[in-house]
Amino acid sequence: MSLTNFLEAKNLKVGYGGRPVLDSFSVALAHNEVLCLIGHNGAGKSTLLKALFGLVPLNGGTILLEGQTIDRPDPRGMNAAGIALVPEGRGVFPGLTVAEIMRLGFWANGIPAGEQSARLDWVMSVLPMIKKFYQQRAGTLSGGQQQMVSLGRALLSQPRCLLLDEPSIGLAPKLFQDLVGPIRALQQERKMSILIVEQNVREALKISDRVIVMKSGELIREGTPEAFSNNTELMELY
């Protein structure tokens, strides 16, 4: 693993309606690293991902991308810099077919017409299962298939960094590995950086390089997946 950081947050302050959620929160995601973020409901995990992607305004603190300070992080700029956010929830439009959702993804990511089919082929090579239900409406798909569409759509931009918010919600462990196994393989091949928020700790540890634990807006622990899975107390807590 390289020592340089891809994405770094220093002393972030973020809140809603004057109520702070993150207060002086710092975290760093290295190049070529899968960092697993865990914590109880309401700890501020989704807020952190949104702040890193520029979806919620910062009341203080700094975000650095490959060492460069980003003055006012915004989703367009973050997307252009190679970051993709896959928010919590399936993130698909139930009435649209997968093909239509991908077409919307081309538009949202500004992928020129001439590159679209190659880009789609590439996404299908990473997540070949999508081919099976490509012409189906997303609302008719299983939870795991919908998550796969959501990930596939995020991959259209060929990101260097993925921010994944609870991709396993509602999925059996086997389905979770079907979903994130190919992403881990891609990450290793392309040396991507991934920050993954997960409640399904046991499964998430299998694909992570490092783990951090958040509680009430603060970072309370950090360790390797091995140290974590050997700690029964922590495994019982999360």
Ligand SMILES: Nc1ncnc2c1ncn2[C@@H]1O[C@H](COP(=O)(O)OP(=O)(O)OP(=O)(O)O)[C@@H](O)[C@H]1O
């Ligand atoms: N848009 C919002 N407006 C007001 N309060 C919010 C908003 N989003 C989140 N919060 C509050 O901020 C706190 C942190 O929420 P956040 O979703 O970041 O936590 P989380 O760790 O991701 O939890 P979960 O596992 O439930 O998704 C919670 O108290 C939540 O109620």
